[in-house]
Amino acid sequence: MPRRNRPSSSRASTSLRQLLDNLDNDQRRSQDLLVSLVFALRNFTNLHRFLELVPVVVSRLVGVDGALIVPFQPDGRVWRDQLQAVPVEPSQDLFRCLIGFQPGESAGFGTDDDQVLALDRLIQCCLPKAGLFATSVVVRGRCRGRLYVFDLSSRIVWTDAHRRHAQLVADLAGVAIENDQMFRDARRHERVDRQLSTGAEIQAQLLPDHCPIIKGVDLAARCRPAFQVGGDYYDFIPMQPELIGRRRECGRWALVMGDVMGKGIAAGLLMTMLRGMLRAEVLSGLPPDRILHDLNQLAQEDLAQSRRFVTLFYSDFDPLTYRLRYANAAHNPPLLWCYKRKSISRLDAAGLLIGLQPEANYSLSEIYLAPGDVLLYYTDGVTEASSLTGDRFGEARLIRALRRICRSGGRSQVILDTLFERLDQFVGANRQPEDDASMVVLKVPEAIALSNMLV
Known part of the structure; x- marks a missing residue:
């Protein structure tokens, strides 16, 4: 077995x-x-x-x-x-x-x-x-x-x-x-980033890359968009662009500050469109109230379709007389530091938003600037900036900061830089801003002789 x-x-x-x-x-x-x-x-x-x-x-x-x-x-x-x-x-x-x-x-x-x-x-x-x-x-x-x-x-x-x-x-x-x-998704984001970068480059080229030389005043300006492309707008436009050299410096200039409601690409595109319309209107030489009236009619259809509106403060300045005429389309009123009285006032005039209704009328006002006076144009991204606690920077805080800085003297660039520093300290370090923030500072140097001014 x-x-x-x-x-x-x-x-x-x-x-x-x-x-x-x-x-x-x-x-x-x-x-x-x-x-x-x-x-x-x-x-x-x-x-x-x-x-x-x-x-x-x-x-x-x-x-x-x-x-x-x-x-x-x-x-x-x-x-x-x-x-x-x-x-x-x-x-x-x-x-x-x-x-x-x-x-x-x-x-x-x-x-x-x-x-x-x-x-x-x-x-x-x-x-x-x-x-x-x-x-x-x-x-x-x-x-x-x-x-x-x-x-x-x-x-x-x-x-x-x-x-x-x-x-x-x-x-x-x-x-x-x-x-x-x-x-x-990465490729789509890359395409969007490229488009945003291109839009930001175009917009940066449309905003003044430097302040012009205007007789008798010192200028400084900065736009800080919340995104790559923003809706804030400021401009310095010669009302007689054919003039050159010293004749242009002594000619009349339009000084403009505006804000398209909203942020990002859409606001940036509307701002670019508005800039072209406004520059064409400036050549007419009309007073500020008529400029805003005509601009409102021109932009009415485009703004109505986009369901957006524009705030705009328009002023023109004559270096020979130091007269500043202005009209306001519901924009934040610029702040004027009066050197002689050591006080701050608001430059305001009645007027509706650009694009709100076809027939809108705007008021015309004027002032004469004096040596030492400082004029601050700004957008609501400055006053609406929030801190970590949710508090707003606000107009009152901006007025206090401007008063302290102006009492200390200094050129317009120093005033502008210090204001942005105060704003950054309030908002907090390395925080992404919620809205575009722009400021333009115009100062009449104290050294300007009174005999050269018409008051």
Whole structure:
């Protein structure tokens, strides 16, 4: 008996060794397939090429005839351009069914469990005799597709190993889909950033890059947008642009400060449009109230369509007489430091927002500046700036800061820089401003001889 059992034991040992060898080979083959898919995930930047590999790898891992991946777009619709399946020829009927599947065209399809179940039934109807296993492609808790593994010839038994392999491939497909979405978002943001940078460059070129030389006054100006492109606007416009050199310095100038309601690109575009209209109006030589009246009529249609309005303070200055005429379209009234009286007053005049109604009238006022006087034009981004506690900088705080600075003397640039320093201290270091902030400082130096002025 023992002798008869030896051949049988030997055959059993050989079969066991072969089985173990086959298992080892299967494991190595599975590992190689998964490694190749991970390598493709790391190196492919084309989602379509990666998804082509998914059905091939998963069908070989599980040892079945075919596989199908149905990705969903970010809005949940079936991503028809990215459908992939093997074998290719028999899968054409599957593709036709999926392309004609109307519910898959609806946004939110992939997030509706009932709709996804209807998709599973559709696939099963297209493969009536096949053994079918399905799993979801999940990314950050959202279903971004379905992976189907099927055998056309028989109803195979799905082992835990088969399910793990299929799910692992589905997870890798989810990573690829997410990477593609992030890559698309990054490229879109890059395009937007480039457009914003271009817009910011254009706007920076439209705002004066330096203050002009105007006889008898010292100027300083700065615009600090909350975003790359802002809606604040200031300008110095010669009313006789044909003059050059000293004659231009002694000629009349328009000094303007405005603000388009809103922020960002839309406000910047409207500001650019307004600038062109205003510069054309200045050439007419009309007084400030007529300039604002005509500008309001010209800009009415464009502003009405955008549902935005513009505040604008317009003034013209004559260096020979030191007379400043002005009109106001509901802008923050500039602050005037009177050197002689050591007090601050507001330059205001009645007038509606630009673009509010077609027929709007504006009041005209005028003053004569004296040596030592300081005029501060500003936008509401200065007074509306908030601190960490939520308090507003406010006009009263701006008046107190301007009074202290003017009493200390100094040129217009020193006054401007100190005001922005006070504003930054109030808002807090490294905080993103909520609105554009612009200021223009005009000062009549104390050294100007009274005999040269008309008072």
